[in-house]
Amino acid sequence: MxxxxxxxxxxxxxxxxxxxxxxxxxxxxxxxxxxxxxxxxxxxxxWHIAGRTADIPEAGDFLVHNFMKESVIAVRQEDGSVRAFYNSCAHRGMRMVDDSSSVDAFHCPYHGWRYGLDGKLIHAQDADVDFSQGNPCGKIGLNELRCDTWGGFVWYSMDPDGVSLADFLEPMPALYRNYPxxxxxxxxxxxxxxxxxxxxxxxxxxxxxxxxxxxxxxxxxxxxxxxxxxxxxxxxxxxxxxxxxRPSLSDRPEGGGNAMFEAELAKWDIDPAKYESYEEFAMQGWKDLKAAKQKLWREKGYVHYEKMDDEExxxxxxxxxxxxxxxxxxxxxxxxxxxxxxxxxxxxxxxxxxxxxxxxxxxxxxxxxxxxxxxxxxxxxxxxxxxxxxxxxxxxxxxxxxxxxxxxxxxxxxxxxxxxxxxxxxxxxxxxxxxxxxxxxxxxxxxx
The missing domain is CATH 3.90.380.10 (Naphthalene 1,2-dioxygenase Alpha Subunit; Chain A, domain 1)
Incomplete structure (x- = not known):
C-alpha cells in the first residue's frame, strides 16, 4: 500500500x-x-482486518475471517502478494474452509471442486461430460474481494467500488510510519x-x-x-x-514512591533517588528518560527505536x-x-x-x-x-x-x-x- x-x-x-x-x-x-x-x-x-501478515509467510498460507454471517479467505500467493476471496464455493455456496491453515489448493468438502491459490477453478468432477453450459474449469472461480496490507495486517473490503485502503486509513499510515x-x-x-x-x-x-x-x-x-x-x-x-x-501528579501511589516508574528510570541508567520532589521525579524524570532512550537504545538492543521520535x-x-x-x-x-x-x-x-x-x-x-x-x-x-x-x-x-x-x-x-x-x-x-x-x-x- x-x-x-x-x-x-x-x-x-x-x-x-x-x-x-x-x-x-x-x-x-x-x-x-x-x-x-x-x-x-x-x-x-x-475495510476489515482479516489477520496478521506474519501468520501467512509462505505461499498457500491463508487466514479465515468470519464477520457476522460472512466469511472471507485471505491467501498468500506464489508472488508474495495476498488476495482475498469469499469463503463460498462457486458451485453451490459451500464454505470451503473453517480455520486458517495452509494448502496447495482449496478443496470443496461437498462435491470436490478444487480451486488454485488465485481462486480459479482447476478441477470439477465430471467437468467435461456433465455440464451442458460447458466445462466450468478456468471459466469460474471464487468471488474475489479487494485486499491490501498495512501495519503488519491483511485488510479486505466487500465494496468493489469503495476507496482504497490508504484513503480509508488516512492519516494513520503516515502518522505511525516510524513504528516497525x-x-x-x-x-x-x-x-x-x-x-x-x-x-x-x-x-x-x-x-x-x-x-x-x-x-x-x-x-x-x-x-x-x-x-x-x-x-x-x-x-x-x-x-x-x-x-x-509518566506518573500522574493528581493520583499518587499510596504511601509515596512509585516503584513502576522508578524501575523504568533505573533500566535506562537514571537514578530515581536524585530527584528532590515527586513533581521533579515525574516531570524531569520523564524528560531525562527521553534523553537516555535516545542515547542508549542501540546499546540496550531497542532497535525498534531507530526512527521513533521523543514522543513515540x-x-x-x-x-x-x-x-x-x-x-x-x-x-x-x-x-x-x-x-x-x-x-x-x-x-x-x-x-x-x-x-x-x-x-x-x-x-x-x-x-x-x-x-x-x-x-x-x-x-x-x-x-x-x-x-x-x-x-x-x-x-x-x-x-x-x-x-x-x-x-x-x-x-x-x-x-x-x-x-x-x-x-x-x-x-x-x-x-x-x-x-x-x-x-x-x-x-x-x-x-x-
Missing part, C-alpha cells in the same frame, strides 16, 4: 464546536433495525464474547475520562489528567489520545481507527483491540485482544500490559472465551481490559432505560459523539 508522508492537522478532540450535536440514543445499541443499517451501509463498505509494526510479536491472543453492543468498545476507547474510576492502576505510569493528554481527531472518524507515560519512545498514543479497531502504540508494545458485532444479536459482540511486543535483544519475557507477563514468542492459537461475568477469563482478572468488560453489560442494560435520552459529555469525551456522527454519515449515505 502506498502511503502519504504528510499528516493533516487534526481537529481538537476536546472542542465540542467540532460536533453537529447528533444525539447518542439508546436504541442504536440494541435495535435490530439500526444493526441492519450498519450492515447495509457501513460494514459492507469499510510488522516486526511485533503477538504474545497474547484472545477473542471474547461479551453481552454488549460492539459500539461500547469504541466509545470506551475514545476517552480516558473513565480511567481514574475504572483503572486505578494506570495513573502511576500513564498521565491521563484532564490537562495532560492531547486529544486529536480527523474527519474520517479516526482519533487518538496522546498520553505521556516515551508516550502512548491510544488510537481508534473508525469504526472498530483500536491500537495502543506503546514504546515497546502494540496492543490491538477490535469489536465485531454478533451475527444475529445486537446486544452481543466479540472483543479481540492481541498483545504484541517489539523484540529486544536478550529479552525472553515481556510485560504485555493487558494480559500480564508473557514469553516473548508468537502464541500458536487464539483463546476463544465467553466473558461470563469474568468467569471465562480468570487469568485476566485485574487487567485493564477485564475492568472494561466488567462495565459493558450494565452499560448495555442502561441503554434500555427511559431515564437515558442522550449522553452529557465532558469535553475530553468529544470523540465519542464524533464517532457516532461519522457512523451516522455512513448509514445515511454521506461517507466522510
Amino acid at each position: 502506498n502511503t502519504q508522508t504528510a499528516v493533516p492537522p487534526p481537529m481538537d478532540g476536546r472542542d465540542p464546536s467540532n460536533l453537529r450535536g447528533d444525539k447518542i440514543t439508546g436504541d442504536r445499541y440494541f435495535s435490530d433495525e439500526f444493526a441492519q443499517k450498519e450492515w447495509d451501509h457501513m460494514w459492507t463498505k469499510i 509494526m510488522d516486526t511485533a510479536v503477538r504474545v497474547a491472543w484472545y477473542r471474547i464474547e461479551i453481552n454488549a453492543n460492539w459500539k461500547f468498545v469504541t466509545d470506551n476507547f475514545s476517552e480516558s475520562y473513565h480511567t481514574r474510576t475504572a483503572h486505578p492502576q494506570v495513573p502511576p505510569w500513564i498521565d491521563q489528567d484532564v490537562d495532560s493528554a492531547r486529544h486529536e481527531m480527523w474527519s474520517k472518524g479516526h482519533g487518538r489520545t496522546v498520553q505521556p507515560m 519512545i516515551t508516550d502512548s498514543p491510544h488510537t481508534v481507527m473508525f469504526p472498530n479497531v483500536t491500537i495502543s502504540f506503546l514504546p515497546d508494545n502494540l496492543v490491538f483491540f477490535r469489536s465485531e458485532p454478533h451475527a444475529t444479536d445486537p446486544e452481543k459482540c466479540y472483543f479481540d485482544l492481541w498483545c504484541m511486543a517489539f523484540p529486544v535483544e536478550g529479552q525472553t519475557e515481556v510485560e504485555s500490559i493487558m494480559a500480564g507477563r508473557k514469553p516473548l514468542k508468537e502464541v500458536a492459537e487464539c483463546e476463544h472465551r465467553v466473558f461470563d461475568g469474568g468467569r471465562g477469563i480468570p487469568e485476566l482478572a485485574g487487567q485493564i481490559v477485564y475492568q472494561d468488560m466488567e462495565l459493558a453489560e450494565n452499560m448495555q442494560a442502561g441503554m434500555h432505560s427511559r431515564g437515558y435520552t442522550d449522553a452529557y459529555l465532558s469535553d475530553q469525551e468529544t470523540r465519542i459523539r464524533f464517532f457516532h456522527e461519522v457512523l451516522n454519515d455512513w448509514i445515511e449515505g454521506r461517507r466522510p
Whole structure:
C-alpha cells in the first residue's frame, strides 16, 4: 500500500464546536433495525482486518475471517502478494474452509471442486461430460474481494467500488510510519464474547475520562489528567489520545514512591533517588528518560527505536481507527483491540485482544500490559472465551481490559432505560459523539 508522508492537522478532540450535536440514543445499541443499517451501509463498505501478515509467510498460507454471517479467505500467493476471496464455493455456496491453515489448493468438502491459490477453478468432477453450459474449469472461480496490507495486517473490503485502503486509513499510515509494526510479536491472543453492543468498545476507547474510576492502576505510569493528554481527531472518524507515560501528579501511589516508574528510570541508567520532589521525579524524570532512550537504545538492543521520535519512545498514543479497531502504540508494545458485532444479536459482540511486543535483544519475557507477563514468542492459537461475568477469563482478572468488560453489560442494560435520552459529555469525551456522527454519515449515505 502506498502511503502519504504528510499528516493533516487534526481537529481538537476536546472542542465540542467540532460536533453537529447528533444525539447518542439508546436504541442504536440494541435495535435490530439500526444493526441492519450498519450492515447495509457501513460494514459492507469499510475495510476489515482479516489477520496478521506474519501468520501467512509462505505461499498457500491463508487466514479465515468470519464477520457476522460472512466469511472471507485471505491467501498468500506464489508472488508474495495476498488476495482475498469469499469463503463460498462457486458451485453451490459451500464454505470451503473453517480455520486458517495452509494448502496447495482449496478443496470443496461437498462435491470436490478444487480451486488454485488465485481462486480459479482447476478441477470439477465430471467437468467435461456433465455440464451442458460447458466445462466450468478456468471459466469460474471464487468471488474475489479487494485486499491490501498495512501495519503488519491483511485488510479486505466487500465494496468493489469503495476507496482504497490508504484513503480509508488516512492519516494513520503516515502518522505511525516510524513504528516497525510488522516486526511485533503477538504474545497474547484472545477473542471474547461479551453481552454488549460492539459500539461500547469504541466509545470506551475514545476517552480516558473513565480511567481514574475504572483503572486505578494506570495513573502511576500513564498521565491521563484532564490537562495532560492531547486529544486529536480527523474527519474520517479516526482519533487518538496522546498520553505521556509518566506518573500522574493528581493520583499518587499510596504511601509515596512509585516503584513502576522508578524501575523504568533505573533500566535506562537514571537514578530515581536524585530527584528532590515527586513533581521533579515525574516531570524531569520523564524528560531525562527521553534523553537516555535516545542515547542508549542501540546499546540496550531497542532497535525498534531507530526512527521513533521523543514522543513515540516515551508516550502512548491510544488510537481508534473508525469504526472498530483500536491500537495502543506503546514504546515497546502494540496492543490491538477490535469489536465485531454478533451475527444475529445486537446486544452481543466479540472483543479481540492481541498483545504484541517489539523484540529486544536478550529479552525472553515481556510485560504485555493487558494480559500480564508473557514469553516473548508468537502464541500458536487464539483463546476463544465467553466473558461470563469474568468467569471465562480468570487469568485476566485485574487487567485493564477485564475492568472494561466488567462495565459493558450494565452499560448495555442502561441503554434500555427511559431515564437515558442522550449522553452529557465532558469535553475530553468529544470523540465519542464524533464517532457516532461519522457512523451516522455512513448509514445515511454521506461517507466522510
